[in-house]
Amino acid sequence: MPQQRVLFPNQGFRTPNDDQAASETSKHRKRTQINVACNYCRSRKHKCSGERPVCAACQDRGRECVYEADPDSTRAVTLKRTHAVLEQETQNLRQLVELLRTRPRTNIEAIIRQLREGDDVQTAIGNADAAVERLTGRLSGIEVQWNLVVAGRDTLRDLVRSNFKSLYPVIPPGRSAASSRTSSTCSSKDRRMTIRNLLATDEPDSRQQRIHGVTTPLTTGFDPASLSQLRPLVDDRLAAVEPRLWTTVSVSQIEMANMLSVYLCWHHTEYRLFDEDAFIQDLLSGDTEYCSQLLVNSICSFVATKLGNHDRGRTLTLRQAFIEEAIRLWTESRQLFTVTVVSAACILSLSDYFHTNETLSTNILQHGFYVAGRLGIFSATTATEPTTSALQKEYKAKAIAGWGCYRVCTTVALHVLEGPDCSREPSLPAIGKDVADVDKWLSWPRSSDVEESTPFSTSSSFASCSLARLMSDHTSLRRYLIDARLAGRATSEVVSLQMATLLLHNLTQWADSLHPQLQCHASARPFVLGMHLTAHKIVLESFRPFVGRDRISSQIYTSSLKQMTELIRQSHRQWGRLPNLSNAVGTLYNVLYSLTPFLEMDREANESFLLVAEILRHQSGTNPMIAGLLRYVLSAAVEKGARLPPEADEILQKLLVEEDDANPDDKVNASSFSFIADLDMLYSDPEAATLRSSLKRMKDGRIP
Known part of the structure; x- marks a missing residue:
């Protein structure tokens, strides 16, 4: 068989030139893939080169080249991304509006x-949510401390009765003062009708009487108008003070010595914003480490403001002069970061608040807290105590100023719902370990008048700091409940009532730990009465939301209110109309609001209501803020249908006449104060009606 030839495919006739032409043709036909053309090329229906930032066509014609899509995306995808961004911004703005509607003014x-500082909306919202988480964490800490379990109403009632039955026996709201005093004389159980040691009716022993007698140099016969007359000073060294070193106000040596003595005697122990012994030493030597012109003028303006409510003469003139001088010095000292600035800021803020300048007062207090933070007083880490004497003195001054600032902030926040936010305690211990042994103000009480030297200032500092912690816990709980009400969220009644019970338990432990000199008895000092008034105010507000649903809560509420009025009577009997309760004006207004539902049911409530109204009326002589608030409270009580006692109605009519006759520039709109808005929030009309009906139901035995 013949061999066949292999056939190959015909590739035609090819030349080198053909290969070169084919490569050039393929190279010429290769195009750049363009996802999105610019707006100008799209309008002309011209092929766009896609170059950025300017394509070739726009560059040749001098046109503005604008693309509606990203380089790595299409126009549809870019529109979706833009829409998502706008949706997120809209959601943030809606959330911001909701926060502005529901959050307290401090958060707003x-x-x-x-x-205003340049943060975006999302960052501001995130910080606000973080603040809520911190608050929730603080409340969660209280829950952990109490070891809360899911409990029903019966379990909670048994819990309260088992812990507080001996401390809070049943007190009918209609019980008269005479019968209460009679039974307290006969029965030791009735003497403990409130939290143990919050108000002990036992008379002090002879040693306590002698201590209180020598440690209170001012008597009930003190005349505020006679500052030029030398009286027993709280410290004899004050008589050598040189006014020209510390102020430009025309004031005599005796007047300044007496004003400083009044502050140290009546007001210093309540907050203790500076080391009194170091302050007096620098005051006499002219040093400015622990004493300054700002601090001295702030103290004098504070005292003159208090005494100015009782005197329209020389003290009123000094008040205006010292306030102007203190404000001038404050403006010049804003860039300083010293301990005296912190102390002066707290004192000046209280003085300005009672001088009707609420905004300035809040700003000064916030700046003082900021300066304390810059000094490391509120740092996150706990500072170690120094070893040298010089550092110990500085350490002690910072610790005292820090805890004093903390107490002032918590006190303001207790009386005003939207007060300064000072949730962190000072990192420095209240009294250093090595400093506690020498923390004795030997000139008060004087060592020659007392058999044994008592570190009274140390005890009062510990008591005030412990109470400040409880005030901060109560403020956190109250803000939680108020925010829940504003936002329309449902709160767990059982959990809230258990946390209120925890506060009562902690207050009981606080009262049991008090020094004997800090117990309440007939000759207790005003600041001691003020501390116990504050403790009862915490109990009053903590159990108020539950008075219409729980009988034990109603009994605790009425018992605390009854004891608050007893404390006010005791102070009035012992100290008269001195400005000893002027620091507790917020508490007095709270008592007025709380007594309103009782006016038609209890004769003793009428007497207490009238006494508190007269005290506030006396303090409102030259203070338009106190006068405006008192007028507002009495008018609100009448509008809510309460029948005022005749004397209280007469006070209201006089206040209304004074308002009509006052100079328009001197008029104060009481409703503009945040304090009034907070009272309206705490004691709204529905709650007042619920309280009034619940009290009647409790008397009839219809509350289980």
Whole structure:
């Protein structure tokens, strides 16, 4: 068989030139893939080169080249991304509006301050949510401390009865003062009708009487108008003070010595914003480490403001002069970061608040807290105590100023719902370990008048600091409940009532730990009465939301209110109309609001209501803020249908006449104060009606 030839495919006739032409043709036909053309090329229906930032066509014609899509995306995908961004911004703005509607004013001001400083909306909202988480964490800490379990109403009632039955026996709201005093004389159980040691009716022994007699140099015969007359000073060294070293106000040596003595005697122990012994030493030597012109003028303006409520003469003139001088010095000292600035800021803020300048008072207090933070007083880490004497003195001064600032902030927040936010305690212990042994103000009480030297200032500092912690816990709980009400969220009644019970338990432990000199008895000092008034105010507000649903809560509420009025009577009997309760004006207004539902049911409530109204009326002589608030409270009580005692109605009519006759520039709109808004929030009309009906039901035995 013949061999066949292999056939190959015909590739035609090819030349080198053909290969070169084919490569050039393929190279010429290769195009750049363009996802999105610019707006100009799209309008001309021209092929766009896609170059950025300017394509070839726009560059040749001098046109503005604008793309509606990202380089790595299409126009549809870019529109979706833009829409998502706008949706997120809209959601943030809606959330911001909701926060402005529902959050307290303090949080709102913080959000606005962040926006003005350049932060975006999402950052401001995130910080606000973080603040809520911190608050929730603080409340969660209280729950952990109490070891809360899911409990029903019966379990909670048994819990309260088992812990507080001996401390809070049943006190009918209609019980008269005479019968209460009679039974307290006959029965030791009735003497403990409130939290143990919050108000002990036992008379002090002879040693306690002698201590209180020598440690209170001012008597009930003190005349505020006679500051030029030398009286027994709280410290004899004050008589050598040189006014020209510390102020430009025309004041005599005796007047300044007496004003400083009044502050140290009546007001210093309540907050203790500076080391009194170091202050007096620098005051006499002219040093400015622990004493300054700002601090001295702030103290004098504070005292003159208090005494100015009782005197329209020389003290009123000094008040205006010292306030102007203190404000001038404050403006010049804003860039300083010293301990005296912290102390002066707290004192000056209280003085300005009672001088009707609420905004300035809040700003000064916030700046003082900021300076304390810059000094490391509120740092996150606990500072170690120094060893040298010089550092110990500085350490002690910072610790005292820090805890004093903390107490002032918590006190303001206790009386005003939207007060300064000072949730962190000072990192420095209240009294250093090595300093506690020498923390004795030997000139008060004087060592020659007392058999044994008592570290009274140390005991009062510990008591005040412990109470400040409880005030901070109560403020956190109250803000939680108020925020829940504003936002329309449902709160767990059982958990809230258990946390209120925890506060009562902690207050009982606080009262049991008090020094004997800090117990309440007939000759207790005003600041001691003020501390116990504050403790009862915490109990009053903590159990108020539950008075219409739980009988034990109603009994605790009425018992605390009854004891608050007893404390006010005791102070009035012992100290008269001195400005000893002027620091507790917020508490007095709270008592007025709380007594309103009782006016038609209890004769003793009428007497207490009238006494508190007369005290506030006396303090409102030259203070338009106190006068305006008192007028507002009495008018609100009448509008709510309460029948005022005749004398209280007469006070209201006089206040209304004075308002009509007052100079328009001197008029004060009481409703503009945040304090009034907070009272309206705490004691709204529905709650007042619920309280009034619940009290009647409790008397009839219809509350289980």
